[in-house]
Amino acid sequence: MAKLKAFLSAFIATLPLLHLVHAQTQQGFISIDCGSNSSYTEPATGINYVSDSNYVQTGLAITLPPSRRSSTLQKQLWSLRSFPDGTRNCYTIKLKLGTKYLIRASFLYANYDNQSTTPEFDLYFGPDFWVTVKFGDSINNIIEEEIIHIAISNQAQVCLVNNGNGVPFLSALELRPLPNTTYVTISGSLSTLFRLDIGAPNDTFIRFPDDIYDRVWSPPTPLVKWTPITASLPINNNDSPGFMAPSKVLSTASTVINASAPMEFYWDDVNGPNQYYVYMYFAELQELKANQSRLFKIYLNDQLWVADNILVSYLTENVVRSIAPLTLNDTYDFKLIMSEGSTLPPILNAIEIYKVMNFPQLTTEQDDVDGIKSIKNDYGVTKNWQGDPCAPKMFAWQGINCSYDASNPPRITGLDLSSNGLTGEISANISSLAKLAFLDLSNNNLSGAVPDFLAEMPLLTVIDLSGNNLSGQVPASLIDKRNKGSLSLSMEGNPYLDGTSPSEKKKKNNIVVPIVAAVGGALIILALILASIYFIRRKRSSKGGTGPSLMEPHSPINSEVQLNPHEPLQTPSRQLSYSDILKMTNNFGRLLGEGGFGKVYYGVMGNTEVAVKMLSPKSAQGYREFQAEVDLLLRVHHRNLTGLVGYCNEGETKMGLVYEYMAKGNLGSVLSDGRVVLRWEERLQIGLDSAQGLEYLHNGCRPPIIHRDIKSCNILLNEYLQAKLADFGLSRAFPMEGGATHVTTKVVGTPGYLDPEYYTSYKLTEKSDVYSFGIVILELITGRPVLVKTSEKSHIIQWVDSNINQGDIYSIIDPKIKDDCNTNSVWKAVDIGMSCTARNPINRPTMSHVVTELKECLNLELNQRGHQIDSATTISSNFHSEMGPMAR
Numbered sequence: 002m003a004k005l006k007a008f009l010s011a012f013i014a015t016l017p018l019l020h021l022v023h024a025q026t027q028q029g030f031i032s033i034d035c036g037s038n039s040s041y042t043e044p045a046t047g048i049n050y051v052s053d054s055n056y057v058q059t060g061l062a063i064t065l066p067p068s069r070r071s072s073t074l075q076k077q078l079w080s081l082r083s084f085p086d087g088t089r090n091c092y093t094i095k096l097k098l099g100t101k102y103l104i105r106a107s108f109l110y111a112n113y114d115n116q117s118t119t120p121e122f123d124l125y126f127g128p129d130f131w132v133t134v135k136f137g138d139s140i141n142n143i144i145e146e147e148i149i150h151i152a153i154s155n156q157a158q159v160c161l162v163n164n165g166n167g168v169p170f171l172s173a174l175e176l177r178p179l180p181n182t183t184y185v186t187i188s189g190s191l192s193t194l195f196r197l198d199i200g201a202p203n204d205t206f207i208r209f210p211d212d213i214y215d216r217v218w219s220p221p222t223p224l225v226k227w228t229p230i231t232a233s234l235p236i237n238n239n240d241s242p243g244f245m246a247p248s249k250v251l252s253t254a255s256t257v258i259n260a261s262a263p264m265e266f267y268w269d270d271v272n273g274p275n276q277y278y279v280y281m282y283f284a285e286l287q288e289l290k291a292n293q294s295r296l297f298k299i300y301l302n303d304q305l306w307v308a309d310n311i312l313v314s315y316l317t318e319n320v321v322r323s324i325a326p327l328t329l330n331d332t333y334d335f336k337l338i339m340s341e342g343s344t345l346p347p348i349l350n351a352i353e354i355y356k357v358m359n360f361p362q363l364t365t366e367q368d369d370v371d372g373i374k375s376i377k378n379d380y381g382v383t384k385n386w387q388g389d390p391c392a393p394k395m396f397a398w399q400g401i402n403c404s405y406d407a408s409n410p411p412r413i414t415g416l417d418l419s420s421n422g423l424t425g426e427i428s429a430n431i432s433s434l435a436k437l438a439f440l441d442l443s444n445n446n447l448s449g450a451v452p453d454f455l456a457e458m459p460l461l462t463v464i465d466l467s468g469n470n471l472s473g474q475v476p477a478s479l480i481d482k483r484n485k486g487s488l489s490l491s492m493e494g495n496p497y498l499d500g501t502s503p504s505e506k507k508k509k510n511n512i513v514v515p516i517v518a519a520v521g522g523a524l525i526i527l528a529l530i531l532a533s534i535y536f537i538r539r540k541r542s543s544k545g546g547t548g549p550s551l552m553e554p555h556s557p558i559n560s561e562v563q564l565n566p567h568e569p570l571q572t573p574s575r576q577l578s579y580s581d582i583l584k585m586t587n588n589f590g591r592l593l594g595e596g597g598f599g600k601v602y603y604g605v606m607g608n609t610e611v612a613v614k615m616l617s618p619k620s621a622q623g624y625r626e627f628q629a630e631v632d633l634l635l636r637v638h639h640r641n642l643t644g645l646v647g648y649c650n651e652g653e654t655k656m657g658l659v660y661e662y663m664a665k666g667n668l669g670s671v672l673s674d675g676r677v678v679l680r681w682e683e684r685l686q687i688g689l690d691s692a693q694g695l696e697y698l699h700n701g702c703r704p705p706i707i708h709r710d711i712k713s714c715n716i717l718l719n720e721y722l723q724a725k726l727a728d729f730g731l732s733r734a735f736p737m738e739g740g741a742t743h744v745t746t747k748v749v750g751t752p753g754y755l756d757p758e759y760y761t762s763y764k765l766t767e768k769s770d771v772y773s774f775g776i777v778i779l780e781l782i783t784g785r786p787v788l789v790k791t792s793e794k795s796h797i798i799q800w801v802d803s804n805i806n807q808g809d810i811y812s813i814i815d816p817k818i819k820d821d822c823n824t825n826s827v828w829k830a831v832d833i834g835m836s837c838t839a840r841n842p843i844n845r846p847t848m849s850h851v852v853t854e855l856k857e858c859l860n861l862e863l864n865q866r867g868h869q870i871d872s873a874t875t876i877s878s879n880f881h882s883e884m885g886p887m888a889r
């Protein structure tokens with residue numbers, strides 16, 4: 002009893018007698034006749050309907066033939082709009098923020114499609130499920146779904162979702178403002194369960210203009226124990242909260258035939274437990290004699306619902322309503338029972354029952370919605386761009402990625418409009434997507450300049466503008482960001498775009514290009530060549546007065562990466578003939594190295610230096626594997642992966658791969674070369690570059706790619722010490738189908754770098770690469786070989802571990818950099834390296850995590866030196882995993 006009482010609460014509004022005349026205006030009404038092409042006034046109701054063409058962009062307008070309309074059918078139901086295409090189609094309606102609306106969607110099938118089967122489909126209110134529309138057994142049933150909802154934004158979207166059970170359609174959509182004093186709930190919106198005009202003849206449907214809010218009052222199904230009573234005088238319905246049930250509705254009521262029996266009704270809580278609000282309307286219709294009285298009590302599930310006797314005023318509306326939601330189990334059974342001393346039985350004039358609807362999903366941040374709609378406008382994007390861009394997640398717009406969290410509105414974090422035939426300039430409206438991290442506009446026909454605002458978007462870390470017709474100078478600020486490592490920028494395939502900055506052009510002219518290169522597996526660096534670079538560079542360095550360092554006078558972190566979009570390097574899609582190869586290598590005139598697969602030659606293609614790997618016919622790599630590798634390499638692009646420029650495939654002896662030329666050779670050689678010293682911050686930058694390349698293989702490619710042979714010799718450095726992973730063509734694309742989390746393959750890899758777990762289990766996962774990468778980090782710190790045959794602690798992990806345990810960080814730092822590094826950042830790097838090489842793969846971090854950690858580590862180091870890279874947030878691996886070269 003006590004428990005029940007806590008849930009139940011009601012009060013009676015007894016009302017002052019006021020005789021105000023309410024003009025029946027349609028102020029604030031939005032009356033949309035779906036599928037109609039004109040505006041008109043409906044003759045029976047006087048409501049002004051408009052066509053739906055300004056509210057929806059899709060669907061087919063259909064008018065029912067006259068033979069399918071009953072004589073009393075209101076005109077707004079004569080036509081409909083059906084949505085055979087697309088999963089979700091939406092109406093967008095402007096609302097007044099903060100206004101309470103009654104929103105009604107009406108459906109009349111009437112066999113419009115001659116299928117003779119009613120469809121079933123879902124209705125959504127914005128991002129939230131509203132109801133499944135079902136028609137029951139008759140094709141002529143009119144279904145009305147209603148909610149009462151306070152506008153929390155200045156627009157509402159009503160979406161029809163095809164759930165696989167037929168084509169959704171809509172006949173009419175009506176929105177009516179309500180006073181905010183009516184239908185007040187503690188939380189949530191309401192959906193109408195019943196709105197019954199008790200005692201009315203079974204063919205009476207009352208709505209506007211009788212009901213000034215245009216509620217539709219229906220007759221109840223016949224109740225055999227009840228008997229109708231009516232009044233011919235008007236009922237004053239001017240109650241103070243403003244419910245204002247129509248006089249016509251209130252002037253009919255029912256009472257019970259057997260006065261001493263309860264007046265009972267109930268409903269079952271289906272799909273419960275739900276919460277309900279109940280509104281009962283009473284008006285005495287009978288002028289009572291002096292010795293007559295009508296007093297009764299209201300019970301719910303046999304508990305008293307309203308404490309007091311109900312005493313109903315004559316010809317005046319009385320409303321008994323819930324002020325808190327009803328929450329019971331299974332059945333809501335109301336009984337109106339005549340009180341002791343009463344001479345007349347209970348009466349009921351009308352009742353409304355509403356179910357509480359929770360619309361929990363937040364809609365996308367309004368600024369993002371406005372921004373993306375402008376972009377949609379600017380480019381005429383169609384796709385499935387309807388309804389809320391991000392919510393619900395399962396209907397998020399194609400090509401858009403969003404961030405979701407429980408307490409904040411979704412934000413747009415990614416925009417992929419690649420290959421959408423976009424024309425015109427890059428829309429300035431993109432700048433209103435404040436949380437954008439990923440922008441892909443590749444392979445369109447965009448022209449004009451690359452706008453500056455792209456560099457000012459703080460979170461934007463990936464921009465792909467390749468394959469367009471952009472022109473002019475790429476803003477220096479963008480190039481700068483890219484060089485700092487906070488932006489991945491692709492611009493190739495824009496023949497008129499100049500991606501070099503003025504400072505860079507100057508620099509290019511006076512640098513004598515050093516000539517070390519290594520491409521692919523176990524390449525041999527030619528010591529002689531290295532020696533000669535050493536001298537060249539040494540001279541330059543001493544001119545710059547920076548002592549024995551071999552580096553450029555300015556740090557490579559600040560230097561610019563060569564990128565000349567006029568050169569074929571940027572359009573890596575071509576097959577080359579053998580004679581091209583001969584020409585570009587000057588008949589294989591300069592051997593750069595030799596590896597397991599064959600010899601690598603220096604070449605020049607256009608104005609670009611390249612490395613040409615000719616596959617030895619004896620190589621294990623068969624034709625199909627070669628083809629597979631080429632396919633993969635041509636698809637995978639990232640600034641930290643060595644790019645394939647082209648390939649030649651003219652029979653067994655004439656198979657070759659053309660790569661971009663990496664002037665500084667491979668990291669392993671540079672580290673072990675006693676004469677070249679990489680500073681600590683350069684090492685961290687190289688670590689970060691390689692981590693980003695690997696992260697891309699794992700998370701940016703679909704299916705993910707496992708490198709399988711991460712080692713310092715497979716990390717190549719260009720002229721500016723920018724690191725790129727090589728030889729990922731060897732790697733296995735990692736199938737995701739069937740939820741596989743590992744693939745079983747023949748063990749490949751290099752001793753010392755090989756994940757012990759993989760070695761023993763043959764289970765290949767991304768974590769095997771993480772292990773190998775951890776070894777590379779330890780190499781960067783220590784400058785030691787991975788395996789030292791003579792030493793007791795022969796493996797680098799054992800060696801680091803045992804030295805670290807003595808707490809002496811200096812004992813493990815490469816002696817060459819000992820004096821020029823921040824021990825905090827070294828400690829952090831050691832942590833990263835050791836966690837990557839955790840014995841159990843589960844304990845190893847993901848590469849996305851490693852990237853974030855390395856960025857922090859580099860920042861620590863740079864802060865020490867008084868500058869900082871952009872701490873742009875990394876795109877989460879979640880986000881990435883859906884993207885990838887295959888998606889573009």
Ligand SMILES: *[C@@H]1O[C@H](CO)[C@@H](O)[C@H](O)[C@H]1NC(C)=O
Pocket residue numbers: 038039064
């Ligand atoms: C509206 O549609 C009807 C047929 O449904 C057509 O006869 C009429 O010309 C259309 N009117 C306009 C203004 O498009």
Ligand SMILES: *[C@@H]1O[C@H](CO)[C@@H](O)[C@H](O)[C@H]1NC(C)=O
Pocket residue numbers: 113114115
């Ligand atoms: C349905 O059939 C009627 C004739 O029976 C025809 O006039 C009408 O065009 C058909 N409608 C559709 C949508 O096929």
Ligand SMILES: *[C@@H]1O[C@H](CO)[C@@H](O)[C@H](O)[C@H]1NC(C)=O
Pocket residue numbers: 181182185
């Ligand atoms: C109704 O709206 C008025 C102003 O529009 C506001 O002052 C009042 O608090 C609102 N009442 C409720 C119950 O929301």
Ligand SMILES: *[C@@H]1O[C@H](CO)[C@@H](O)[C@H](O)[C@H]1NC(C)=O
Pocket residue numbers: 203204
């Ligand atoms: C409505 O009531 C009339 C008599 O009052 C009856 O003949 C008719 O069948 C009823 N219609 C429905 C749909 O119940």
Ligand SMILES: *[C@@H]1O[C@H](CO)[C@@H](O)[C@H](O)[C@H]1NC(C)=O
Pocket residue numbers: 259260261262263
């Ligand atoms: C009237 O209702 C009372 C109470 O439910 C019951 O005891 C009585 O038998 C009923 N009378 C008739 C005639 O049904």
Ligand SMILES: *[C@@H]1O[C@H](CO)[C@@H](O)[C@H](O)[C@H]1NC(C)=O
Pocket residue numbers: 290292293344
């Ligand atoms: C009430 O009074 C009227 C006369 O005014 C009388 O006919 C009737 O029987 C009385 N009814 C009751 C229940 O006493």
Ligand SMILES: *[C@@H]1O[C@H](CO)[C@@H](O)[C@H](O)[C@H]1NC(C)=O
Pocket residue numbers: 328329330
């Ligand atoms: C509803 O019924 C379930 C079991 O059927 C019970 O666990 C729950 O406590 C009930 N809730 C209320 C409010 O009575």
Ligand SMILES: *[C@@H]1O[C@H](CO)[C@@H](O)[C@H](O)[C@H]1NC(C)=O
Pocket residue numbers: 374375376378379428429430
């Ligand atoms: C941005 O969007 C608005 C609204 O669609 C449009 O009027 C404007 O031209 C767009 N601005 C640019 C620079 O494209």
Ligand SMILES: CC(=O)N[C@H]1CO[C@H](CO)[C@@H](O)[C@@H]1O
Pocket residue numbers: 399400401402403415416417879880883884888
């Ligand atoms: C997580 C997520 O929403 N990923 C989506 C990112 O965008 C691409 C297309 O642009 C979708 O395919 C992904 O599902």
